[in-house]
Amino acid sequence: MKAMIVYSSLTGNTKAVAEAILEIMPEGTELYPVDEAPEPKAYDFIAIGFWADRENADKKAQGYISTIKEKRVALFMTLGAYPDSQHALNTMENAKKLFLDNNNDIMGTFMCQGKVDPRLVQRFNSLPADHPHGMNAERKARLEEAAKHPNETDFKNAQKAFEGILKGR
Ligand SMILES: Cc1cc2nc3c(=O)[nH]c(=O)nc-3n(C[C@H](O)[C@H](O)[C@H](O)COP(=O)(O)O)c2cc1C
Structure with a gap:
């Protein structure tokens, strides 16, 4: 093969x-x-x-x-x-x-x-909280978990x- x-x-x-x-x-x-x-x-x-x-x-x-x-x-x-x-x-x-x-x-x-490019995370962070891609508790937790992968x-x-x-x- x-x-x-x-x-x-x-x-x-x-x-x-x-x-x-x-x-x-x-x-x-x-x-x-x-x-x-x-x-x-x-x-x-x-x-x-x-x-x-x-x-x-x-x-x-x-x-x-x-x-x-x-x-x-x-x-x-x-x-x-x-x-x-x-x-x-x-x-x-x-x-x-x-x-x-x-x-x-x-x-x-x-x-x-897989950890998300810090530049993208930075962009999420700079958006208003009510923006669809803005940072909120759920997104923050997800990005923090992603940052540990792949492990x-x-x-x-x-x-x-x-x-x-x-x-x-
Ligand atoms: C421009 C950009 C767009 C992304 N879009 C998505 C997405 O739509 N959904 C998702 O789950 N992750 C998204 N991600 C996260 C990446 O898919 C994830 O971090 C991936 O592990 C990156 O793989 P790589 O290191 O091999 O490039 C995005 C990342 C970037 C930089």
Whole structure:
């Protein structure tokens, strides 16, 4: 099986998860940032990592995903929101649709929180409290939790998820 991991990562969270997953992938699995990823054609299995942006995979990841056709794939995502939130579920569902549009076979998914770029947090902080993106207690708690991720448990969970995916479960 010729396999590769392709990740899109702005601040390093998704890259760190990609590197953890690589540790349990079959020997010879290749790892690429999305800007350097080869054409998908020659690969049997592709793991794609992206960060959440506007309820979908980030734009760079979307560009690459659109080139993947009729492949076995697995998705992993890092995001600021809680993984069990409706926002997280919607985000993953929207990303999955991009793959299904091109007849890919989705073998599994994984997601975990990832610390949000401090510049964005700064922007939230500077907005009025009644602004839809303004800071409030709930958002503050979520951002503080996100700031602790991805952590060792996330890396282990990502590895477990991909071990299961590789076994075809
Ligand atoms: C411009 C921008 C937009 C974002 N939009 C969302 C979003 O819509 N939903 C969400 O849950 N997280 C959002 N995030 C948080 C990132 O998805 C999260 O921090 C992710 O772990 C970043 O991954 P990276 O370090 O690999 O770039 C956003 C972050 C940035 C910088």
